[in-house]
Amino acid sequence: MNSTQRQIAVIGGGLSGICSAYFLAARGYEVAVIERRAHVAEEATFGDSGLLAPGAAMPLTLPGAMATFACRFQDEPRVLLAPGTDFGRRRWMRATRQAQHHDFAGNKLRLTRLSAYGQSLTLQLQAHHNLDHENGQGVFHLFRQPAEAARMAQLEEAAGQCEFKHQALDAAGIRTLEPAFSSEAKLSGALYYPEDMAGNCVLFAKQMRNAAQELGVSFHFDSTVTSINAEFGGRLTLHVSSPHLASQMRVDAVVVAAGMSSAELLRPLDTDLPLLALQSYSALVPVKNPDDAPSMALHDDSYKVSMTRLGSRIRISGLLGFVPQSQTLPPKALRNLLKIAGDYYPNAANYNQAHFWSNTMALLPHGLPVVGPTRQGNVFVNVGHGATGWAASVGSARLLCDMISGDDCEIPVEGLLPRDVLG
Numbered sequence: 001m002n003s004t005q006r007q008i009a010v011i012g013g014g015l016s017g018i019c020s021a022y023f024l025a026a027r028g029y030e031v032a033v034i035e036r037r038a039h040v041a042e043e044a045t046f047g048d049s050g051l052l053a054p055g056a057a058m059p060l061t062l063p064g065a066m067a068t069f070a071c072r073f074q075d076e077p078r079v080l081l082a083p084g085t086d087f088g089r090r091r092w093m094r095a096t097r098q099a100q101h102h103d104f105a106g107n108k109l110r111l112t113r114l115s116a117y118g119q120s121l122t123l124q125l126q127a128h129h130n131l132d133h134e135n136g137q138g139v140f141h142l143f144r145q146p147a148e149a150a151r152m153a154q155l156e157e158a159a160g161q162c163e164f165k166h167q168a169l170d171a172a173g174i175r176t177l178e179p180a181f182s183s184e185a186k187l188s189g190a191l192y193y194p195e196d197m198a199g200n201c202v203l204f205a206k207q208m209r210n211a212a213q214e215l216g217v218s219f220h221f222d223s224t225v226t227s228i229n230a231e232f233g234g235r236l237t238l239h240v241s242s243p244h245l246a247s248q249m250r251v252d253a254v255v256v257a258a259g260m261s262s263a264e265l266l267r268p269l270d271t272d273l274p275l276l277a278l279q280s281y282s283a284l285v286p287v288k289n290p291d292d293a294p295s296m297a298l299h300d301d302s303y304k305v306s307m308t309r310l311g312s313r314i315r316i317s318g319l320l321g322f323v324p325q326s327q328t329l330p331p332k333a334l335r336n337l338l339k340i341a342g343d344y345y346p347n348a349a350n351y352n353q354a355h356f357w358s359n360t361m362a363l364l365p366h367g368l369p370v371v372g373p374t375r376q377g378n379v380f381v382n383v384g385h386g387a388t389g390w391a392a393s394v395g396s397a398r399l400l401c402d403m404i405s406g407d408d409c410e411i412p413v414e415g416l417l418p419r420d421v422l423g
Helices: 015-026 065-073 087-102 104-128 152-161 171-177 201-214 261-269 331-344 390-405 418-422
Strands: 007-011 030-034 136-143 167-169 189-198 218-220 224-230 236-241 248-251 253-256 276-286 297-300 305-310 313-322 355-363 370-373 379-383
Touching (some): 007 248, 007 261, 065 087, 087 276, 104 152, 136 171, 297 331, 305 331, 370 418, 379 390
Parallel strands (some): 007 253
Antiparallel strands (some): 276 313
């Protein structure tokens, strides 16, 4: 253990914050989690797709600039765009396309390796704590557009380097494994990952909160950290707005895992992460015909939408929205989620009984999480996991714990550190 950083505050009660707190407490640190909402897993984690899927894990990819612009005028857009010109968003999307063009293969390998590590840790935690789960085996990664299917060779190469089982399929091949899959579905290609999984990420997060509390982690809800200040001597002062905490909290180290709020907290500390707030949309529908419902999960690469079976329900999650957060969900988003589900499993569910919601995610242009020490050495960050980030969140939390403890990380961290993003 790093003896100079015994008291650690974790800002953010999503999955990455909870697991960071758990692993640190397991090493003997005194850990407090500060969460602005009333419960854990109420923001980005609540919108997680439920994929525990290293093979299907993908760095963010976007359509070309003209195709993205055209989405504004389409009834079934692949991304949602707010009207008007937002130069910051435009720069961010340009950086995403550059990463997609120049670094896709390397970033895919990094994310697959991190997610495989996180999947293994998740299964260990579920077994060790005898956690309830709704895990299902097997994930299809589907490509509607030829340009997307052209990346399949790079995806297969990453799977091969990570020794991950996979199989290239067409629609007929999918139906052989998943008879409920629609014979009308039009695809340019698909990859099947038999060892990828899907389950209930929110349930896992809540159970890990209980496991962390058993190790002594304290959770403080309805509490917002407004700033982090470095003191002479190395300690940190957190300024907190809370009905039950003191206005200042002094700690040895801080882990910032607070979604978009992370950028505001870190900017005064010379760590200006290029995070962008994106909306993700979800629907939960009851199964109507069990024989026509999927037994395995899928991820539609074109629309960034995932479908996972949770017993008698089907969860449909994804579809990126470059739009402000709103209490009113965009009708196009709701139609798209149901359209995509209906394309693949038209008779599976009572889609007219869907329950919808949206969540805000903080993403970086390269589509990878960022984890590790900032330029303020005892301030650490763990953010940017995205809508399919369950496995990556668990893996990055363990890596962070190793970094804080001064131990060697079990997988390479190059490309995931704050310095790799900041330059």
